[in-house]
Structure formats: C-alpha cells, structure tokens
Amino acid sequence: MIFLTVGTQFPFDRLLQAVDEAFDRGMVQEEVYAQIGESQYKPRNFKGVMSLDKTEFDAYFTSASSVIGHAGMGTITMALKHRKPLLVMPRLKKYREVVNDHQVGIARKFEEFGHILVAYGAAELPEKIDRLKNFIPTPREDKAQAVVNRIRCFLHSLDCSGKSV
Amino acid sequence: MTMAKNLKICLAASAGGHLTQLLKLAQSWVGYEAVFVTTGESVAGELAKRGQVYVVGECNRSMPLKTFRVFLRCVKIVLKERPDVILSTGAAAGCMVCFLGKLRGAKVIWMDSITNTEKLSLSGRMVRHIADLFLVQWPRLAVKYKNVEYVGSVV
Numbered sequence: 001m002i003f004l005t006v007g008t009q010f011p012f013d014r015l016l017q018a019v020d021e022a023f024d025r026g027m028v029q030e031e032v033y034a035q036i037g038e039s040q041y042k043p044r045n046f047k048g049v050m051s052l053d054k055t056e057f058d059a060y061f062t063s064a065s066s067v068i069g070h071a072g073m074g075t076i077t078m079a080l081k082h083r084k085p086l087l088v089m090p091r092l093k094k095y096r097e098v099v100n101d102h103q104v105g106i107a108r109k110f111e112e113f114g115h116i117l118v119a120y121g122a123a124e125l126p127e128k129i130d131r132l133k134n135f136i137p138t139p140r141e142d143k144a145q146a147v148v149n150r151i152r153c154f155l156h157s158l159d160c161s162g163k164s165v
Numbered sequence: 166m167t168m169a170k171n172l173k174i175c176l177a178a179s180a181g182g183h184l185t186q187l188l189k190l191a192q193s194w195v196g197y198e199a200v201f202v203t204t205g206e207s208v209a210g211e212l213a214k215r216g217q218v219y220v221v222g223e224c225n226r227s228m229p230l231k232t233f234r235v236f237l238r239c240v241k242i243v244l245k246e247r248p249d250v251i252l253s254t255g256a257a258a259g260c261m262v263c264f265l266g267k268l269r270g271a272k273v274i275w276m277d278s279i280t281n282t283e284k285l286s287l288s289g290r291m292v293r294h295i296a297d298l299f300l301v302q303w304p305r306l307a308v309k310y311k312n313v314e315y316v317g318s319v320v
Contacts, residue, residue, distance in 0.1 A: 073182045073280060077320050105282035143317025144189045147300060150316045151193035151274060154298045158272055159172055
C-alpha cells in the first residue's frame with residue numbers, strides 16, 4: 001500500500017489529481033490510501049479520508065511500502081525517521097497551495113542527498129511513482145547533537161562569565 | 166568549580182515546524198530554567214511539562230492588528246520573566262521576543278529554520294544584526310552571510 005498524505009491544513013488537489021491520472025495511465029500497481037485534508041478533488045482510483053488522528057496516521061505511514069506527499073518538513077522528517085521511500089511534489093505559490101516556494105528548495109536539497117524522490121510538477125509524477133517502488137533512501141545522518149553542543153557551549157560561557165544576575 | 170546554572174532561558178517558536186525544530190535542541194537547556202513562548206494553544210499542553218508556557222497567538226505581516234496584539238503580549242512576557250537568554254527558531258513572534266529580550270540585555274540565540282535553503286528567513290535577516298549566536302542549517306548560508314554559523318542541522 002502506498003500512503004498518500006497532503007497534510008491537514010491546506011488543500012492540495014493538484015497532487016491528488018496527478019496520482020489519479022497516473023492510475024488511469026496504468027502507472028500505479030499498488031493500492032493507494034490517502035489522507036486528503038481540505039482538498040476538493042474526489043479521487044476515482046483510490047480511497048481516502050479527510051483526516052486521520054495521530055495513531056491512525058502513524059499506522060498507515062509505518063505500514064505503507066512507500067509514501068507520497070507534499071514537501072513539508074513534517075512528512076520528510078517522518079519518512080527519514082522510518083526510512084520510508086518518499087516521493088514529494090512541492091506545493092507552489094502560483095497555485096495558491098502555500099505562501100511561498102520554500103518547498104521547492106527543501107525538495108531539491110533532500111533530493112540532492114538521495115533522501116527522497118521529487119516530482120516538480122504533475123507531468124513528472126507517473127514516472128517518479130514508477131521509480132518509487134525500487135527507491136532506497138539514503139539515511140540522513142543526525143547532526144542535531146552538534147547544534148546542541150554549540151548552544152550548550154555558548155550558554156556555559158555566559159554562565160561562567162557571571163553575566164547573569 | 167561547580168556550574169552556577171542560574172540562567173533563565175526563554176524559548177520562543179511558532180507552533181508547527183518551528184517548534185519541532187526548537188524541541189530538537191531540548192538537550193541544550195537542560196539544567197537551566199526554561200520559559201516557553203509559542204503561538205498556538207494546541208501545543209501548550211505538551212510544553213507545560215517542560216516549563217512555564219505563554220501562548221501569544223498567531224500573526225504575520227498581513228495581519229497588522231493581530232501582530233500588534235501579539236507584540237504587546239511579548240512585551241509583557243519579557244518584562245515579567247526577565248530572561249537572560251532568548252533562544253528562537255522563528256518565526257514572527259520569536260523575532261519579536263528576540264528584539265525585546267535584547268533591549269533588556271538578554272543574549273540572543275537564533276537558529277534559522279531548515280526550510281530556508283538559499284536565503285535566511287525574513288525574521289532571521291532582521292535578528293542576525295542583534296544575535297549573539299546565529300545558527301543556520303545549511304553550510305551554504307554560512308558562506309553567504311556574515312556572523313552566521315553552520316555546525317549541523319536538526320533534521
């Protein structure tokens with residue numbers, strides 16, 4: 001099963017329609033289950049619900065063979081954590097799917113490192129879905145500890161300089 | 166020598182991705198007194214386990230009146246709590262707390278969100294001028310901007 005998620009905040013009809021059309025062209029072999037949020041588009045080839053609670057969402061996410069979604073940090077972070085093959089389509093400002101085009105930059109960066117697959121538009125989606133089934137994401141090295149250490153070191157220097165009252 | 170650990174740290178981040186990234190840094194303020202400023206009620210419960218929480222409400226550039234109310238709440242919080250350090254990941258509310266804290270003599274630490282890959286966030290570009298430690302999550306940004314450090318990313 002491929003889990004398709006567009007987040008709960010804003011609609012993302014373009015992605016739902018693109019996946020639906022990939023089905024029509026025979027490019028999707030697996031069953032798709034979708035969490036469609038506020039989207040208006042009614043898919044013909046797969047089932048979906050508006051929203052899932054966290055437990056349900058986690059269950060679909062972890063049991064899926066792969067995930068398709070928008071290029072939101074929440075989706076990307078979760079896929080990296082569970083080492084799930086993820087295909088994203090960035091939301092674009094010109095379609096009023098988001099307030100700015102930061103999702104394109106994020107998608108490009110994570111694609112560059114081999115962490116995710118990206119379809120920059122609906123036209124690229126069918127081919128990328130096809131690649132998704134054999135895609136093995138490069139695990140991302142967690143560098144949060146380095147950031148934590150840097151901040152701790154900074155706080156420690158304040159603490160020991162007796163700056164605080 | 167024993168560490169004094171008497172700093173009060175104000176942790177400011179909008180609900181959602183900004184807060185998620187801030188909480189990835191939770192180990193950095195262990196042992197210090199923590200006060201949170203966030204924008205949404207929905208995350209307040211979870212934060213309350215970690216320290217005092219203030220919810221200032223959502224705001225952005227297109228909502229001047231709301232933004233002004235959020236600003237006033239931030240003023241009150243900073244005057245009441247008198248933090249020694251502000252640590253923020255953005256966005257607008259975090260930026261306000263940084264400036265207000267700085268006026269009162271607090272040190273300012275900013276980590277720009279990982280979603281800013283080519284350019285700092287608008288808030289980040291403002292806070293950079295007053296920050297005592299400014300961290301970015303992409304090496305390229307540290308090359309592009311002065312007084313900006315890259316040591317790693319939280320995702």
